[in-house]
Every structure is written in structure tokens, then in C-alpha cells.
Amino acid sequence: MTSAQSTAIFTRSWSLYDLITAHNYMFHQEIYRSICDLLKLRKDLGQYRLLDLGCGNARYLAPCLKQSPPALYEGVDLSEAALAEARSYLAKLTAPVTLTHGDLLAAIESTDKTWDVIFSGFAVHHLLTEEKARFFHAAGRCLAENGWLILVDVVREENQSRENYLEGYLKFMRENWLKVPHDQLEEACAHVHDYDYPECLSILQEMAQAASLNASCIINRYGQHYTLLFTHSSLPEIRN
Ligand SMILES: C[S@@+](CC[C@H](N)C(=O)[O-])C[C@H]1O[C@@H](n2cnc3c(N)ncnc32)[C@H](O)[C@@H]1O
Numbered sequence: 001m002t003s004a005q006s007t008a009i010f011t012r013s014w015s016l017y018d019l020i021t022a023h024n025y026m027f028h029q030e031i032y033r034s035i036c037d038l039l040k041l042r043k044d045l046g047q048y049r050l051l052d053l054g055c056g057n058a059r060y061l062a063p064c065l066k067q068s069p070p071a072l073y074e075g076v077d078l079s080e081a082a083l084a085e086a087r088s089y090l091a092k093l094t095a096p097v098t099l100t101h102g103d104l105l106a107a108i109e110s111t112d113k114t115w116d117v118i119f120s121g122f123a124v125h126h127l128l129t130e131e132k133a134r135f136f137h138a139a140g141r142c143l144a145e146n147g148w149l150i151l152v153d154v155v156r157e158e159n160q161s162r163e164n165y166l167e168g169y170l171k172f173m174r175e176n177w178l179k180v181p182h183d184q185l186e187e188a189c190a191h192v193h194d195y196d197y198p199e200c201l202s203i204l205q206e207m208a209q210a211a212s213l214n215a216s217c218i219i220n221r222y223g224q225h226y227t228l229l230f231t232h233s234s235l236p237e238i239r240n
Contacts, residue, residue: 014057014081016184021060025177026122027222031152032060034220034227038150039068039117041236047071048116051142053104054123057085061119065093070117074098076107105131108138116144121152125198132199133207140211140232149213149230154198156224166193169224204228 021028042048048070052061055075065073072095077083083099090097100107104123118139127135139149156165170189177185199207205216208230215235219227229235 014079014085016180016188017056018059019180019184020177020188023177023179025173025180027225028060030220030222031121031225031227032064035061035119035150035152036064036067038148038219038229038236038238039064041238042068042117042148044116044146045069049113050074050117050119051108051111051113051115052076053108053118053120054126055086055099056082056121056123058089059085061121062086062089062093065090065095069093070095072096072098074100076100076102076104078103105135105138108135108142111138111142113142114144114147115142116147117150118143118147119150119152122154124151125153125196128197129199129203132204133210136204136207136211136213136230138211139230140208140213143213143232145232147231148236149208150219151204151226151228151230153226153228154196154224155204155221155226156198156200158200158202160200162197165198165224166196169196172223198224201226201228 020026046069050070050073052058052073052075055077058075073090073093075086080101083101086099105127124132124135143149169192173185173189180188208216212232213230215233216228216230217235219229219238
């Protein structure tokens with residue numbers, strides 16, 4: 001599902017997603033607070049290279065990077081509208097910032113750099129199963145020995161069908177996202193219905209292991225919204 005079709009909702013305008021996150025309907029506040037804490041544990045602050053796949057406008061990651069500066073930041077996204085905003089959210093970083101308009105799978109499969117942190121927030125579920133396996137394979141190849149793959153995404157329950165997942169998630173949206181105007185809520189629901197392909201956790205872990213990312217942990221979970229950490233070898237000591 002790498003076509004621009006699946007990201008049209010983000011390409012036309014970024015304001016609907018901003019509205020959803022401003023009301024914290026996808027737990028961005030809790031999730032990105034934990035990302036800030038996690039990045040502070042890196043021993044190479046000021047020196048690590050960060051690849052942000054499906055960066056959007058980077059609004060929530062940018063403050064974490066201010067606190068835990070990378071040596072360089074590269075963001076990739078299919079939405080030019082989002083990238084234009086990302087440029088200003090990331091403007092205060094001292095590190096060089098590269099923003100690339102393109103497909104995240106193509107970007108990770110073609111990168112010739114080694115990355116210390118590969119981050120992806122709420123984007124990988126747009127890939128089909130076989131594409132997710134390729135994503136992990138590419139991440140395993142270009143992640144440094146002490147590198148981290150941090151994946152924030154929606155995840156299905158074990159043995160839950162996509163149809164059953166969608167039924168639950170659309171119900172959650174319609175019952176809880178009350179401050180989103182009706183027509184925009186239905187647009188968001190249609191986007192989720194047509195383009196969300198979350199996997200269950202065991203499948204993500206199997207894909208990671210097959211890509212030599214042998215250590216993984218759940219950093220946190222809010223409903224179906226997970227923050228996952230994958231590494232080649234040892235996990236950092238995380239205190240909750
Ligand atoms: C839900 S937003 C998430 C933005 C931000 N990372 C966050 O955590 O809030 C998903 C972003 O992923 C982008 N995206 C989805 N599929 C993509 C793909 N195949 N290649 C590049 N960007 C993609 C969309 O354009 C959108 O900006």
C-alpha cells in the first residue's frame with residue numbers, strides 16, 4: 001500500500017490530523033513523553049543519526065529532539081503539506097535537517113547510511129504484510145549495532161481479524177473523537193477503513209527477528225496504540 005492514495009488525507013491538508021492530535025485522541029501526549037524519556041537514555045546524544053519515516057509535520061518529535069539532539073535528522077513523507085510544516089517545527093534543531101518527499105519503504109530500502117535511531121510514528125500500518133516484512137528487513141540492514149528501531153503504531157490483538165479490528169477502532173473513533181466535526185470524522189473513518197492494515201504484535205516480532213532485530217519490548221500501550229522498541233542485541237534499562 002505504498003501509493004499516494006493511502007496518504008491523500010494527509011496530502012490535501014494537515015489540519016484534520018492536527019485537530020485529532022490536539023485533542024490527544026491517539027495518545028500523542030503520553031506516547032511522545034515516553035519517546036522523549038527514551039531518547040534521553042541514548043549514550044550518543046549529539047552524535048546519533050535519526051531517520052524518521054512517515055515524519056508528517058514532526059510536531060511531536062521535534063521537542064524530543066531539542067532535548068536529545070541528534071547529529072543529523074532525516075524525515076521522509078509522501079505529504080508535501082506535512083513536510084512544509086516539518087521544516088518550521090524542526091527549525092530550532094542545531095543538527096542538519098533533510099526532508100525528503102518520498103515513500104518510506106523505498107527510502108529505507110535504498111538508504112546507504114547506517115542509522116542509530118530509526119523512528120516511525122503511525123505510518124507502518126499503511127504497508128501490507130509483505131511490505132512490513134521488507135521494512136523490517138531493511139531496518140535490520142541499516143540499523144547500527146547499538147541502534148534502535150522505535151515503532152509507534154496501531155496493533156491488532158492476537159488472532160483478531162482486520163475486519164474485527166476495524167469494527168472496534170471505528171467504534172472507538174465515533175464514540176470518543178467528539179470534538180471532530182461530523183463530516184471530518186467520517187473522512188477519518190473512511191481513511192482508517194480503507195488504508196489501515198495493522199498487524200498483531202507476534203507478527204511484528206517475528207518479522208523483526210527474521211531481520212536480526214532479536215531484542216524487543218513494549219514501551220507502552222494505550223488501547224491499540226503501541227510504542228515498540230527493537231534492537232539487534234541489548235535493550236536499554238527502562239524505568240516506568
Ligand atoms: C498519521 S501520520 C503520523 C505523523 C507523525 N509521524 C506522528 O507520529 O504523528 C502518518 C504519516 O505517514 C505518512 N505516510 C504514510 N504512508 C507513507 C509512505 N508509504 N511513505 C511515506 N510516508 C507515508 C503520511 O503522509 C503521514 O504524514
